[in-house]
Amino acid sequence: MSSAQRSAPDSAAAARTPRTRLRRPTWKDPRLAGGLALIGAAVALGAWAVNAAADTEQIYVLSHDVAPGTDLTAAGVLSLVDSHPGTAVYVAAGELPDDAVATRSLQAGELLPSGAVGRAADVALRSVVLDVASGLPADTSAGDIVDLWVLPAPQATVQDAGSAEVVARGLLIASVGEAGTSLVGGTSVQVEVLVPEETVADVLTAVGGGGPLVLVPTGQGQ
Incomplete structure (x- = not known):
């Protein structure tokens, strides 16, 4: 068989074999459309995050x-x-x-x-700083409500000593300072309390009376 005869069938077979061609993606391709949608969403999300961070x-x-x-x-x-x-x-x-x-x-x-x-x-409370006798509970802090008591003056005689008296009730602690030494000996603590206007005079009178001041927590707070 000649070479011409052998090549003829090969050519015919090649003609019958389908050729695989790569098709270019089109806008109608769902995979391309989905990819573009994801890219667009990511860009939009990034822009929103940047704007949200800046808008504070x-x-x-x-x-x-x-x-x-x-x-x-x-x-x-x-x-x-x-x-x-x-x-x-x-x-x-x-x-x-x-x-x-x-x-x-x-x-x-x-x-x-x-x-x-x-x-x-507009606030009907006045701040007064008191040197009170030590003995406040360790957890006493701003916001606690206390009653103010005055004890008999140390220099008073037994006959004139009297007894402890309540000066004002329901005072609010604004701050508690460090313990120090009082002028009459012993220790004292500076406590800032908020006093209703109508009670300020009573509190200041007690401060000037010379008797030790004691704050008694009521167990309430604001």
Whole structure:
């Protein structure tokens, strides 16, 4: 058989074998459309995250616990944190009144609510610092409610000594200082209490009376 005869069948067989061709993807290809959709979603999500991170405002947060009547403008009481929009119930930076005071007890780390801020002139509590006899329970702190008692003056005679008397009830502790030495001997603790206006005169009279002052916790707090 000649080479011409052998090549003829081979050519015919090759003609009958289908050729595999790679097709270019079209816009109607579901795989391409799905891929583009995923890319678009990822881009949109990234843009949203960037915009959300940039769209923040600063609001006040409590640096430590405070009691009602505390001066919120004092150094170290408040700090600022970044917050996302939608926190209108909290006080934003620059919106704190010059004479702002707390109208209720607040805890460290708590965002400053607008409803817990008042002006000093509108709060019927006055701050008085007392040198009280030591003996406060170890866990006594700002926000606790106490009764103020006065003991007989040390220099009083037995006949004139009298007995311990309650001066004011329901006072609110604003802060508790360190223990120190009192002028009449022994130790004392400086405690800042918030006193209702109508009771201030009684408290100051007791302070000037010379008798040791004692605060008795009531077991209540705000």
